[in-house]
Amino acid sequence: MADPTPARRLGAGATVTPHQLVAISGESVGVPDPGQLVHLELRRFAGCPICNLHLRSVVMRNDELAAAGIKEVVVFHSTDEELRKYQTELPFAVIADPEKKLYAEFGVERSPRAVLNPRAWPAIARGLGHSVGAVIRRKEKAPPIMHENGSLGLPGDFLIAPDGHVIASKYGTHAFDQWTVDEVLELAGSQTAGNRAAKAAAAPNAPVST
Numbered sequence: 001m002a003d004p005t006p007a008r009r010l011g012a013g014a015t016v017t018p019h020q021l022v023a024i025s026g027e028s029v030g031v032p033d034p035g036q037l038v039h040l041e042l043r044r045f046a047g048c049p050i051c052n053l054h055l056r057s058v059v060m061r062n063d064e065l066a067a068a069g070i071k072e073v074v075v076f077h078s079t080d081e082e083l084r085k086y087q088t089e090l091p092f093a094v095i096a097d098p099e100k101k102l103y104a105e106f107g108v109e110r111s112p113r114a115v116l117n118p119r120a121w122p123a124i125a126r127g128l129g130h131s132v133g134a135v136i137r138r139k140e141k142a143p144p145i146m147h148e149n150g151s152l153g154l155p156g157d158f159l160i161a162p163d164g165h166v167i168a169s170k171y172g173t174h175a176f177d178q179w180t181v182d183e184v185l186e187l188a189g190s191q192t193a194g195n196r197a198a199k200a201a202a203a204p205n206a207p208v209s210t
Helices: 049-060 062-067 080-086 101-106 118-136 181-202
Strands: 019-022 028-031 037-042 070-076 093-096 156-160 166-171
Touching (some): 019 093, 037 101, 037 181, 049 062, 049 118, 062 181, 070 181, 156 181
């Protein structure tokens, strides 16, 4: 199946169309969320060892993200059925997008450099090594041999404000090129600090006592 034509890339200041998505858990997920920031990750396929390597770091610090007012939403270009084989234990919303509509809307594409870029190779080796060990210990299912929508997807990260504007975005140049948790927290902290400064500047001057 051919990918839908991607839209232009969304940079800081762009506005995201409101979506009411359905996670593989059945949960309804609003993007944007009027009550908190959303870190939207567009990943690759269900069971992707490289994605799983990254998402383990997110799982370990998910409480920090939640405490900072950040809701994690992760999208894969696989079906609900495939995702339920691999990603059901993730503590945040996992969205199936086999038709890659969100990828097209956010301008996230695929390229051979996803896996041919030498900077991706250490993560590929580590991800596959962990997957093989986990399969041997019967902790995980083996990664799929045939990947829905292929294995050349590039990742995309978007930090979205409650009003729907994009605070920051990152378009990966290879399969393991994404924000770290520290970078997400730093971006969210800068946004919070900026909001406080704007509110302080807009507030009327306090009356001077005599």
